[in-house]
Amino acid sequence: MRFGFIGSYGTPEQQVRLARECEEHGWDGFFTWDGVSLAEEGFDAAPTWDPFGLLAAAAVVTERITLGAMVFALPRHRPWELAQRALTVDHLSGGRLVLPVGVGVPTDRAFTSVPGQPTALRDRARLLDEVLAWLERSWTGESFAHEGELLRTGDFHFPKPPVNGRIPVWPVAVWDAERPPRRSLDRALRWDGIVPQVRGESPEDAEAGPDDVRRLVDWIAERRGPDAGPFDVVFQGRLDADPQTAAGQARAAADAGATWWLESWWDPATVTHEWLLERVRQGPPRV
Template sequence: MRFGFIGSYGTPQQQVRLARACEEHGWDGFFTWDGVSLDEGGFDAHPTWDPFALLAAAATVTERITLGAMVFAVPRHRPWEFAQRALTVDHLSGGRLVLPVGVGVPTDRAFTSVPGQPTALRDRATLLDDVLAWLERSWTGETFTRDGELLSTGPFRFPQAPVHGRIPVWPVAVWDAVRPPRRSLDRALRWDGIVPQVRGESPEDAEAGPADVRRLVDWIAAQRGPDAGPFDVVFQGRLDADPAVATRQARDAADAGATWWLESWWDPTTVTPEWLLERVRQGPPAVG
């Protein structure tokens, strides 16, 4: 299992320093996040930054670690601009970009304050599928048109493919062992990994625990079959300050089948950029 760290707060300079510290202190990935103007108590006091700009800067000060954002709110991006920015960071980093993607949060004014933007969950999900299909076509190097349910375009061509031919996509999907929501799960199965969530009232409540991940991994294996290729399962959590406890937490997630642990600290009343940097400098736990 690999370990990534989410830079939840800080100036652009602090975020880039955090990314460099992640590489220096043994982490496997640095992730920013994608929001514009959040109408949500606490979070609206913090500035937001363009994720691709931050990741481009992080790419220039790192050589090894994976780069991404938790998560890209794909439905509010123009697909041709999203494709171009992703391709730029992919090449600048030597192919280290991944794309965790979702429908976006309804508290972002970039949805609610802009006429014509999709706000209903069903519409955002449909547009997410349309944009991902458009993105994949852009990687072929061929001229293409797209006639989707909510997105249609005339001819486009991106003559340069991603470094590795494609950029890994990790859709967010809700996991419910009793009644699996097939639309979001099937979307993830079409791509390269999954960011699982369970039903909850807060971001922390929605994080899947080891037991949830174990059941999900078993379900994925049954759906994909024995000959399927690699597939990432992303676990979001917070490692304990006690190294022994942190090691047990990470081992539980790895044993459940997670391939990534993403260190996720979001409380806007307690988390500071300086505190995040100190956490990064402690490094990830060693899991044998």
């Protein structure tokens, strides 16, 4: 299992420094986040930054670690601009970009304050699929047009494909062992990984635990078959300050089948850049 760290707060300069410190202290990935103007207490006072701008800068000061954002809200991105930005970071980093993707949060004014933006969950999910289909066509190196239900464009041509032919995509999907939501789960199965969530009232409540991940991994294995290629399962959590306890947390996630642990701290009342930097310098646990 690999370990990534989410830079939840800080100036652009501090975020880039955090990415460099992640590489220096043994982490396997640095992730920022994708939001514009959040109408949510605590988050509405924090500045937001363009994730691709931050990741481009992080690509320049690192050589090894994976780069991404938790998560890219694809339905509010213009796909042609998204394709260009992703391709730029992919080449700048030597193919180290991954794309965790989702429908976006309904509290972002980039949805609610812009006429014509989809706000209903069903519409955002449909547009997510169309943007992903458009993005994949952009990686072929061939000219293409798109005629979808919600997205229509004429000819585009991106002659340079991603460094590794494609950029890994990790869709967010809700997991419920009793009633698996097939639309979001089937979307993840079509791509390269999954960011699982469970039903909950808060972001922390929605984080899948080891038991959830174990059942999800079994469900995925049955449907992908024994000859399927690599598939990432992303576990979001918060490691304990005690190294032995943290190692136990990581082992539980790895034993459940998670391939990534993403260190995820979001409380705007307590989390600062300095605090995040201190956590990064502790390094990931030894498992």
